[in-house]
Structures are given as structure tokens and as C-alpha cells.
Amino acid sequence: MTTDQVLEEFRQCGALLEGHFKLSSGRHSGHYLQCARVLMNPARAARLAEATCAQIPAAILDRIDTVVSPAMGGIIMGHEVGRALGKDALFLERPDGTFHLRRGFALEPGAKVLMVEDVVTTGLSSREAIAAVAREGGEVIAECALVDRSAGSVDLGVPFYPLVAIDFPTYDEDSIPEELARVAVTKPGSRKE
Structure with a gap:
């Protein structure tokens, strides 16, 4: 799938939002x-997961024992990638602030x-989840995601295979452009902080 095709999937179901958003990473953006919402339709979720898996080299696919994703955002995508690969799909939770099974x-x-993640912006959640897998006795050999918001700049410490890399600008709290600062902030992500 091309970037335009993936973004069209988001547009068709009202999942490409514009406004002022505080992302789970803590950064701000005019797009979310x-x-x-895009994964709520099982057929669409399966289509996107299969396209994501198609980006991963066979040498890595052949080594995978299981799929793990961080809750909340990664659960559906992780499940669909697990289905596409014929592997179990587990998820990590952090009720006390630290990921674990x-x-x-x-x-x-x-x-x-x-x-497996849905969206990667700074990679913080991914790196925390990768560390949790190591504590649980596993080894993350690669990561895939539906969307890489870093446009290819994120370093997760493992090979990274996003379906699309998008360059929607993000901003630190102290560098939000004036036109974005005038718009009321919405926090649509799953993290409290």
C-alpha cells in the first residue's frame, strides 16, 4: 500500500483529524x-496488518516466535499482525507505570x-516495551507499525518496518507555533501524562 492509500483508509473512516493535539509522546501536533478508529473495522484492520507484514523481510519473519504489542494502542494491530503471521499475539500493560505481561x-x-505498534512518534513507548520483553525473557528482533510519525528518524535499537512514514510536524510544549497555540488542545491518546 502507498502512503496515499493508507491515508485514504484513515480519511474514509474519519480517523485523520486536524486541530491541536497533545500526543501520547507529550509532543503537540496539528494532525492526529x-x-x-481506522482499526475498528476488522476487514480494514486485517488489510492494513497484512500490508504491514509485507514490509518485513523474510529473514526476520522466519525467526519470529510470537508477537507482542503495548496496550492500549498496539493491541488491535498486534492481534491482526499475529493473525497474518499465524503467531500468538500477547500484549504488555502498565497499570503501575511500567510495562509487563x-x-x-x-x-x-x-x-x-x-x-507491533499502531503509531510511533518518538519511540518512547516502543523502547519501554522492548525493555519489558527483555525483562520477561524474550528478545525483540524487530518492530513494525502502521504509522511512523517520525518520518524515519526514530531509533528503536532494532530494525523498524512501518507501513508508512509520515512527516506531520510535532512540537515540544515550549515551541508550539502561534497559530497552533490559538487552537484548544485535545488529548486523544491513551496515556494520562
């Missing part, structure tokens, strides 16, 4: 991709893991 999920010692 509501992945939960719960609900009886466990990794076999040395399990090769594909980390």
Missing part, C-alpha cells in the same frame, strides 16, 4: 491519526519477538 501471558525463554 486515530488508529483505534499480565493475564497469564508469558514468553518462552529466548523467544524471538516482533514488537
